[in-house]
Amino acid sequence: MHVAAFCVFYLLQPSAFSDPKGDSYHLPLPSGVLEPIIPEDNPLTMEKIALGKELFFDKRLSADDTVSCATCHDPEKGFADGKAIAVGIKERKGTRNSPTVLNAAFFDTQFWDGRAMTLEEQAKQPIINPKEMGMPSHDALVEKISGIPEYKTAFQAVFGTEKITIDLIVMAIASFERTLITFNTPFDRFIAGKGDAISASAQRGWKLFQGKARCVTCHEFNVSYPFFTNNKFHNVGVAMKGKDFESLARKAAGSGADPSALAQEEASSELGHYLVTKEPKDIGAFKTSGLRNIALTAPYMHDGSELTLESVVEFYDKGGIPNPNLDGGIRPLNLTEDEKKDLVEFMKSLTSDDLPESGITVK
Ligand code: HEC
Ligand code: HEC
Numbered sequence: 001m002h003v004a005a006f007c008v009f010y011l012l013q014p015s016a017f018s019d020p021k022g023d024s025y026h027l028p029l030p031s032g033v034l035e036p037i038i039p040e041d042n043p044l045t046m047e048k049i050a051l052g053k054e055l056f057f058d059k060r061l062s063a064d065d066t067v068s069c070a071t072c073h074d075p076e077k078g079f080a081d082g083k084a085i086a087v088g089i090k091e092r093k094g095t096r097n098s099p100t101v102l103n104a105a106f107f108d109t110q111f112w113d114g115r116a117m118t119l120e121e122q123a124k125q126p127i128i129n130p131k132e133m134g135m136p137s138h139d140a141l142v143e144k145i146s147g148i149p150e151y152k153t154a155f156q157a158v159f160g161t162e163k164i165t166i167d168l169i170v171m172a173i174a175s176f177e178r179t180l181i182t183f184n185t186p187f188d189r190f191i192a193g194k195g196d197a198i199s200a201s202a203q204r205g206w207k208l209f210q211g212k213a214r215c216v217t218c219h220e221f222n223v224s225y226p227f228f229t230n231n232k233f234h235n236v237g238v239a240m241k242g243k244d245f246e247s248l249a250r251k252a253a254g255s256g257a258d259p260s261a262l263a264q265e266e267a268s269s270e271l272g273h274y275l276v277t278k279e280p281k282d283i284g285a286f287k288t289s290g291l292r293n294i295a296l297t298a299p300y301m302h303d304g305s306e307l308t309l310e311s312v313v314e315f316y317d318k319g320g321i322p323n324p325n326l327d328g329g330i331r332p333l334n335l336t337e338d339e340k341k342d343l344v345e346f347m348k349s350l351t352s353d354d355l356p357e358s359g360i361t362v363k
Helices: 003-012 046-056 119-128 138-146 149-159 166-178 186-191 200-210 245-255 259-263 309-317 337-348
Strands: none
Touching: 046 149, 046 166, 119 138, 119 166, 138 149, 138 166, 149 166, 186 200, 200 337, 309 337
16 A cells, blocks of 8 residues: 555544554563464553453443353353353343453464454444343443443553544453463473373373274364364354255345354354355354363353263264254264263363463453
């Protein structure tokens, strides 16, 4: 872009510009782990992270002051909520299970269907989702937050402007979320060379995970990206509960509704990544979950339909749920009872022993 045009752009949109104020913050990553992408216009600073933390835990971000981000992403529950399906304001039941936000900064896309590309874009949606925080609009939230004197001062200090906007609000929240990273699991110590850091059963489970059970084909692991996901979308059959997917898909494709609206409806929500791509191969496909701290975030799957890790392993052992779009990588595994136990033991070795308690690694 031409330099002058570039300047005019920012003069016209002063609120889109974030002048880094305050001390910059570097994520405490173990050596060898690749840094997650941090948007150039939203560098991490201590002050911005602290503001984002305030917002993340503040119920005033919801229409009736009863629900914060942390209601469904609760530090006490591995930053999930322990429920099969999320519950928002006025006890309204949503359509999907709340995933953890721990390590979410490292995922290529956000949401089970991948409909948001960044944490900033993601955070805009729950605020106006009628089944989550239920604000009538982003403008309504901006007005509400602007009426709180402490926030006016904080936004001034962090962004150099008192003019609060939805973009600044989500930039702060996303910055806080980027600090929610957890390593230091027994498994990490095992991989680093401490042979007895995990039990013999968990070690057998890790072998099975990479071999006979084929889990690693989707829950990919490597030392620079140790999150157990390939960031792709697969139909493993969870969504296939006697639904007429063809007519649902036709209806969704023809409706012109955007993916976030369709994801809020119980029936169309089950179409998964199809809502984003409108490609038939993505019907019922959901994002491969990361598996760190998985023992803390039952129940499992995008609809919370599997109550325990044992039942997840049974699900895969049977070959998922047959359907026309079942991923080619899913087939019966013929695991023995001992092998199933070993897989579960392995997954339990992925729990960090220094989880951020109040959700912050910054004091
Ligand atoms: C009522 C419960 C609820 C509230 C409140 C809520 N979330 Fe969520 N969150 C969910 C559910 C359910 C999903 C998955 C939705 C989907 O895939 O359609 C989700 C997904 C996410 C994800 C994507 C994680 C991933 O691995 O894909 C992030 C990040 C996130 N929420 C952050 C937030 C933030 C930030 C707020 C506050 C602005 C918030 N959530 C408020 C329930 C909630
Ligand atoms: C073909 C790719 C694929 C393979 C192979 C695979 N998974 Fe998954 N896994 C996924 C996807 C996709 C999801 C989310 C599915 C959904 O909710 O619809 C998932 C979800 C899970 C979950 C639940 C995560 C959560 O947060 O709720 C666990 C646990 C899990 N897988 C473990 C395993 C294990 C153990 C194996 C091997 C026995 C395995 N997976 C094999 C793709 C795969």
